[in-house]
Amino acid sequence: MSERRRTAVGPVLVVIALAVASAVVLIPQLASTDSGSPIVPEASRAPDTSSPSVAPIPTEQGRVTHLVDGDTLDVSLRGVRTRIRLLNVDTPETVKDNTPVQCMGPEASARLKQLTPVGSTIGLVFDVERVDQYGRTLATVVTASGQNVSEVLAQEGLGRAVRYGQNVAGYATVQAAVARAKDARLGLWSGACG
Incomplete structure (x- = not known):
């Protein structure tokens, strides 16, 4: 050239x-x-290790008034204070009488507080049986940003999948989230709980 x-x-x-x-x-x-x-x-992009589903569409809204533990909270529902027990997930105990604080219980409670802070508005989705044996209202809780709280807790290894009576809507979603947490060795499956 x-x-x-x-x-x-x-x-x-x-x-x-x-x-x-x-x-x-x-x-x-x-x-x-x-x-x-x-x-x-x-x-x-960072690799996506989760596959969250689309949260169900709430049929009612309430305002969070008190957090009990990782799977129970109080909500003002149409002006009435209502205790809500999350459907499909069971987190380790932190406040149960005659039961020591369980591994990952404080973490589950702290995460619920982040997802549903006192004063926030949440959506509620009900299934077949609306009240449990303790008088708590059973519901799937959906955050203002559209997250299914039960699924988030399960996916982060902070709870196990559990069914209450005839309520099955959303159970498979939480089971899948638990499986992802186990595969990723998160929370309850990290080895930290023995």
Whole structure:
């Protein structure tokens, strides 16, 4: 190649390289979703170890007034204080009479507090049997951001799948979340509980 051609190609390659570098930096910043959040290219996203389902659509709403433990909370429901027992998940005990605090119980309680802080509005989804033997209202709790609380607790290894009476809606979802937690060795399945 002649000297003259080489000098003409050099600056062109530099311009092309700068254009590509700018596009790589700017395109992810310019692209956005409907919410205005930047789109992160698949290759640069952290691996997704979860597969949360779509939470059921709440039929009622309540305001959280008190958290009892990892799977029980009090809610103002149509102006009446109602104790809610989460469907499909059982977390380790922290406040049960004559029972010591169980491994991962405090973590489950803390996580429920994060998901449903006092004063927050939550959605409730009921199944066949609405009240348990202790007079607690049985419901799937859905956060304001649309998370199924039972599934989140199970997926993070903070609870086991459990069925209450004839209530089966959502049970398979929580079972699958428990299986993911076991595979990932999280919480109750991390080895920390002996």
